[in-house]
């Protein structure tokens with residue numbers, strides 16, 4: 228696609244516990260868009276991010292970013308990760324343990340660039356008071372804020388985030404998603420985020436791609452992709468994130484975030500163990516009965 232900033236076509240052989248699995252992915256991403264990648268464990272999501280970042284060389288294919296060719300097997304070209312303008316945030320933060328918060332950020336800064344961005348990012352991520360601390364003196368949420376700030380300090384043209392908020396509680400996840408959206412709007416960041424959290428997909432992503440067995444099984448806007456299941460069965464399917472849940476008489480009254488709107492749902496009591504704030508859920512209302520089912524992934 229000519230208006231896409233990132234164009235990826237890769238082929239690779241994944242070595243899984245069940246043997247070899249061919250991976251083949253084609254995707255393109257316009258400037259300023261957020262693509263969520265989701266799918267079962269072992270499908271190839273992290274591998275794809277590593278290939279785009281240049282940490283792993285695909286066997287075949289081409290990765291182009293604007294006018295730059297980052298990888299082209301036909302030309303035997305693979306430029307190093309340092310020369311790709313990419314910020315990478317891992318699930319396990321990957322901070323330098325011997326450096327303070329501020330030093331971790333300075334480490335990411337390109338030589339000769341304006342140092343004021345470090346202060347600006349420390350303020351934006353509420354880390355100014357913690358600038359002199361080492362990572363082991365920080366909570367998980369604080370460490371992840373440092374990891375985000377460190378990736379942003381280089382003003383990357385492309386941000387790659389691998390399940391960045393998976394280990395965090397609901398409030399912190401929400402806070403950091405919000406912060407990420409602010410950065411995204413301010414800097415027109417182009418991003419790919421790997422996540423298993425449907426609430427996160429609906430809140431952040433313009434596009435979502437479901438990867439299964441090394442291939443894109445479905446792709447589109449979150450509403451399109453998740454409506455697919457609905458159109459196949461004729462049932463009414465909703466995806467949401469629990470905000471609060473109380474039981475009243477013989478029912479559960481659930482406030483949930485559904486497609487970025489807060490909705491009130493009245494559900495059977497037996498769903499109580501799943502309706503915990505921060506949990507995501509998929510509910511199916513069959514057209515021919517009043518039953519409500521929880522679909523487990």
Ligand SMILES: Nc1ncnc2c1ncn2[C@@H]1O[C@H](COP(=O)(O)OP(=O)(O)OP(=O)(O)O)[C@@H](O)[C@H]1O
Pocket residue numbers: 240241242243244266267268269270271272273274275283
């Ligand atoms: N460099 C590599 N070369 C070949 N196969 C690999 C390589 N790295 C990982 N794999 C294998 O590819 C498969 C996909 O791994 P990957 O980490 O990309 O999955 P994932 O979709 O990110 O899973 P999860 O959701 O559990 O993080 C795994 O079976 C893994 O063992």
